[in-house]
Structure formats: C-alpha cells, structure tokens
Amino acid sequence: MGQKMSTEPLSRSEVFGQLRRELYGEEQSSHSNTHAFIILGASGDLAKKKIYPTLWWLFRDGLLPDNTYFVGFARSDLTVEDIKTACLPHMKVADEENESLSTFFKRNSYIRGRYDDDGSFAQLNAHLSSLPGGADANRLFYLALPPTVYHPVSTNIRAKCMSSNRGWNRIIVEKPFGRDLQSSQELSAHLSTLFTEEQIYRIDHYLGKEMVQNLMVLRFGNRIFGPIWNRNSVACVVLTFKEPFGTQGRGGYFDEFGIIRDVMQNHLLQMLCLVAMEKPASTSPADVRDEKVKVLKCIAPVAASDVVLGQYVGDPEGEGHSKLGYLDDPTVPEGSCTPTFATAVLYVQNERWDGVPFILRCGKALNEQKAEVRLQFTDVPGDIFGKSCQRNELVVRVQPNEAIYLKMMTKRPGVFFSPEETELDLTYKSRYKDVKLPDAYERLILDVFCGNQMHFVRSDELQEAWRIFTPLLHQVEAEKTHPIPYRYGSRGPNESDDLVKRAGFRYEGTYKWVQPHST
Numbered sequence: 001m002g003q004k005m006s007t008e009p010l011s012r013s014e015v016f017g018q019l020r021r022e023l024y025g026e027e028q029s030s031h032s033n034t035h036a037f038i039i040l041g042a043s044g045d046l047a048k049k050k051i052y053p054t055l056w057w058l059f060r061d062g063l064l065p066d067n068t069y070f071v072g073f074a075r076s077d078l079t080v081e082d083i084k085t086a087c088l089p090h091m092k093v094a095d096e097e098n099e100s101l102s103t104f105f106k107r108n109s110y111i112r113g114r115y116d117d118d119g120s121f122a123q124l125n126a127h128l129s130s131l132p133g134g135a136d137a138n139r140l141f142y143l144a145l146p147p148t149v150y151h152p153v154s155t156n157i158r159a160k161c162m163s164s165n166r167g168w169n170r171i172i173v174e175k176p177f178g179r180d181l182q183s184s185q186e187l188s189a190h191l192s193t194l195f196t197e198e199q200i201y202r203i204d205h206y207l208g209k210e211m212v213q214n215l216m217v218l219r220f221g222n223r224i225f226g227p228i229w230n231r232n233s234v235a236c237v238v239l240t241f242k243e244p245f246g247t248q249g250r251g252g253y254f255d256e257f258g259i260i261r262d263v264m265q266n267h268l269l270q271m272l273c274l275v276a277m278e279k280p281a282s283t284s285p286a287d288v289r290d291e292k293v294k295v296l297k298c299i300a301p302v303a304a305s306d307v308v309l310g311q312y313v314g315d316p317e318g319e320g321h322s323k324l325g326y327l328d329d330p331t332v333p334e335g336s337c338t339p340t341f342a343t344a345v346l347y348v349q350n351e352r353w354d355g356v357p358f359i360l361r362c363g364k365a366l367n368e369q370k371a372e373v374r375l376q377f378t379d380v381p382g383d384i385f386g387k388s389c390q391r392n393e394l395v396v397r398v399q400p401n402e403a404i405y406l407k408m409m410t411k412r413p414g415v416f417f418s419p420e421e422t423e424l425d426l427t428y429k430s431r432y433k434d435v436k437l438p439d440a441y442e443r444l445i446l447d448v449f450c451g452n453q454m455h456f457v458r459s460d461e462l463q464e465a466w467r468i469f470t471p472l473l474h475q476v477e478a479e480k481t482h483p484i485p486y487r488y489g490s491r492g493p494n495e496s497d498d499l500v501k502r503a504g505f506r507y508e509g510t511y512k513w514v515q516p517h518s519t
C-alpha cells in the first residue's frame with residue numbers, strides 16, 4: 001500500500017504505527033520478543049512522577065514492543081493498586097483510555113525486597129522467570145534509587161537477575177553519577193566489573209529534549225551556520241537554565257549536591273558539547289560521543305575567579321511560603337553554604353573556539369522558567385550605520401515554548417533608512433501546530449528498548465565532566481565559601497551580570513519582541 005500524500009494529515013494511530021515500524025521494524029511489530037522492565041525504587045518520587053507515567057504513555061501509544069511486562073521492586077509493603085493510586089495524578093488519563101490503563105496495570109507486578117539482600121533479588125529473579133518469556137525475556141533495569149544503594153543493587157542484579165543468554169540486559173542509571181571525579185570513577189569502575197558499556201544507559205534527561213536533539217540537525221544539516229560557527233564570528237555562547245521555584249521541601253536532597261552538580265555539570269555541559277563539538281563522522285552513537293569527549297578534553301578545570309555562586313533568600317514582598325528563602329526550608333541544614341545559583345565561564349581551547357567564552361548560568365527561585373542556548377555574534381566589522389546595529393544572536397529555546405530565533409538588524413520599514421532590531425522566528429507552536437513533542441523520558445526509554453546509546457552519557461564523557469568541576473567543588477566546600485544572597489524571583493545576583501559582561505557578553509536592553517497574533 002502506498003504512503004498517504006504529505007498534504008493529508010496522518011491519524012494519531014498511523015503516526016504511532018509508522019514510528020513503531022521505524023523503531024522495531026516490521027517483523028517485530030507482529031510477533032515479538034518478551035521484555036521485562038524492572039523499576040528498582042518503585043515506591044519513590046522519580047518512579048511515581050516520571051517512570052510509571054512515561055511507561056504508561058508509551059504503552060498507551062503502542063510504542064513499546066508487544067509483551068512488555070513491568071515489575072516494581074522496593075522495600076515498602078505495596079500492591080500494584082497502591083502504585084496505581086500514587087501514580088495516577090501524574091498520568092494524564094483521558095476517560096476513553098481507562099480500559100487501556102487497566103490493561104497496562106494488569107501487566108504490572110510488584111516485589112518487595114531489600115536492596116542489599118541477595119535473597120530478595122533471587123526472589124525477584126524467580127518472579128521474572130515466571131512471567132511470559134521466562135528467563136529468555138530481555139530485561140531492562142531502571143535504577144530509580146538514591147546513589148547510596150547503587151553498589152549493592154547493581155551487584156545483586158548481576159549475580160541474581162540477568163536473563164539467559166537468549167535475552168539481553170540493559171541497566172538504566174539516573175544521575176547523580178557520583179559526587180566528584182573520584183566517587184564517579186569508583187562507581188564507573190564498579191559498574192564496569194558487572195556490565196559492559198553497551199549495557200549501561202546513563203540518563204541525562206536533557207539529551208532527550210526536542211531542542212537539545214535538534215542542535216545537531218541545526219548545525220550539521222544547514223549550510224548557513226557552518227562557516228560562522230567558530231571564533232571568527234561568535235563572540236560568546238550563553239547556556240541558561242532557570243527555574244522560578246525553590247527546593248520545595250526537596251532541600252535535604254538538593255543540599256547534598258548543589259546547583260553545580262544538579263544542573264551545570266550535566267545538563268548545561270551536555271548542551272555545551274553539542275554546540276561546540278566538531279561534525280561527527282556519522283550519526284552513530286560512537287561517533288557522536290567521541291566528538292563530545294574531544295570537546296570536554298579541551299576544557300580546563302573551571303577557576304573560582306570565573307564563577308559566581310548565589311543562594312536565594314526570601315522575598316519579603318512575595319506571598320506565603322512559596323517565596324521563602326533556601327535556608328528557611330526546614331529540610332535544609334542550618335547555615336548551609338550550598339549554592340542554588342551558579343554562573344561559570346569555560347573556554348574550549350581548540351582551533352575552533354580558542355578565546356570564546358562559554359557562559360553557563362543556572363539557578364532556582366529565579367524570575368522565570370527558561371532553558372536556552374544563545375550564540376552572540378561579533379560586531380559587524382566596518383560599521384557604516386553610526387553604531388546603531390546590535391549584535392546578532394541565535395537563540396535555541398529548549399523550554400518552555402520551543403523556538404529558534406535569530407536576532408538581526410533590518411531596515412526600519414517604510415520611508416526610513418535606519419537599522420532596526422528584529423528577528424527571524426521559528427516558534428514551534430505556530431510552525432508545527434499539530435505535532436505533540438514527546439517528553440524527554442519517553443524518547444530516552446524508547447532508545448533503551450531499541451539499544452540506541454546516542455543520547456546517553458558514556459563513561460569517558462562523565463569522567464571529563466567531573467574533571468572540569470571537581471577542583472572548584474572541592475575548593476568551595478573546603479573554604480565554605482558563602483554564596484551571594486539573591487532575592488527569590490529575581491534574575492540572580494548582580495555579580496553574575498558583572499561576570500558575564502567581563503567575559504564578553506553584551507546586553508543592550510534595546511531588543512523588544514512583539515508576539516505575533518495567532519490567526
């Protein structure tokens with residue numbers, strides 16, 4: 001049967017049917033292997049808010065292989081019904097989907113056990129072997145657990161729960177991958193005694209986001225950007241992550257890590273790699289990850305003089321508890337020096353980028369939610385417009401409201417001849433009206449099923465990322481450096497703007513965006 005003409009919109013099931021064939025091939029969609037997806041830490045926050053809902057969405061849309069079974073494992077005394085109750089508020093179930101939801105939960109089971117007890121894992125294995133496909137089923141283990149139990153859990157999985165030689169085993173590990181270079185190396189060394197690198201999927205969920213994945217296509221699928229994507233034309237690159245809320249009772253967890261470990265060392269650095277890397281030989285995971293590692297190897301450890309750290313304080317004018325300061329969170333240790341905001345300037349010392357500052361900024365309890373990549377270009381040489389032209393900027397907005405826009409000068413329309421700031425604007429909501437962008441976890445979990453490691457972090461990438469930030473983290477922690485206070489809901493400390501300006505970013509404050517009317 002021929003394909004529909006491109007002008008005819010595909011129905012939802014046709015879209016998913018096509019995608020499924022792309023993912024697993026025709027053969028797999030009719031008769032299949034059996035898969036077991038095991039969620040270790042099934043009672044936890046991540047499982048409840050992200051993993052179960054994601055599995056449900058994939059199941060609902062028919063994107064998982066046939067015969068996939070879901071098995072939760074944790075210490076708590078739970079039933080599948082308890083898990084369903086805990087997850088439902090996060091699952092977005094439409095009325096007509098209730099039957100499918102029951103089928104999903106019928107594919108679920110739960111085993112109670114201890115993480116350090118090999119007997120519990122023997123029990124888990126017995127249960128897995130009793131499911132259709134038995135010991136031959138492919139097994140995906142999701143470690144939705146605190147890093148403190150990674151060691152015993154991974155050891156027990158390896159010793160007790162691997163599928164037979166006819167099925168494959170894949171282990172999905174959540175960040176944080178260690179606290180510094182040494183602990184991360186210890187964890188990597190431990191995992192590598194148990195599993196091959198091909199079996200380990202280290203999640204950085206920013207790599208599953210639409211616009212982060214788009215960076216490679218934007219750069220390497222267009223002729224226009226290649227020649228200007230270097231130190232000759234780019235004045236600086238700014239990578240930003242902002243959240244408008246604080247730790248919200250998660251302060252206990254956050255305080256052990258701080259914003260550098262939580263966001264900068266992983267999400268922002270991964271985006272930096274995709275902006276800075278050379279064109280890979282192909283889009284194979286190995287080639288892409290080789291290029292990312294090369295970029296990281298060209299970055300020297302961040303110097304404290306290139307960093308501004310902040311911590312939010314309550315906004316006396318803000319309403320209620322939501323605007324309390326970091327130290328007012330009862331789960332945060334008294335007098336904590338943990339930064340909730342950081343700006344750092346990094347340099348990629350290679351032929352393409354020598355001297356170009358890569359400015360990484362991230363923070364909680366700021367004025368807005370935003371994640372973006374911004375390239376600011378150099379001034380136009382040989383100005384003939386009396387200094388009235390501002391620098392071009394190419395902005396890839398990762399979230400919210402995905403967009404790519406290029407800030408540029410144009411002749412002021414009409415009888416005038418003066419330059420005016422405007423933009424070329426690709427706003428996804430207007431250009432791709434009917435396209436639903438999948439959640440980052442949906443893409444990444446599908447990738448694990450398909451065995452595609454491109455959007456996962458390889459152990460050498462991780463090692464380099466820690467090498468860059470560990471000396472700074474150790475110094476700040478040893479000296480108990482007090483972060484600069486900034487008001488809840490502000491743009492962060494003024495010292496950050498000063499650093500960014502010193503590094504070479506120019507903010508004129510003249511650009512005004514007029515949102516087009518949607519018709």
Ligand code: NDP
Nearest residue numbers: 240374395401403405423425426427491497507509511513
């Ligand atoms: P701006 O020129 O307003 O801002 C440019 C950059 O300067 C931002 O990174 C901003 O970061 C930073 N900045 C702001 N104030 C200062 C300051 N006082 N000192 C130093 N740096 C500062 O341009 P934008 O690109 O941000 O665009 C303005 C608005 O228009 C945005 O809300 C944008 O999303 C919107 N827009 C949306 C489009 C779309 O949806 N398609 C297209 C074009 C624009 P920060 O404030 O985070 O520190």
Ligand code: BG6
Nearest residue numbers: 175205243262263267371399440
């Ligand atoms: C997580 C951090 O990795 O990313 C959180 O641990 C942060 O602190 C979250 O809130 C942000 O993710 P997203 O997808 O909402 O931008």
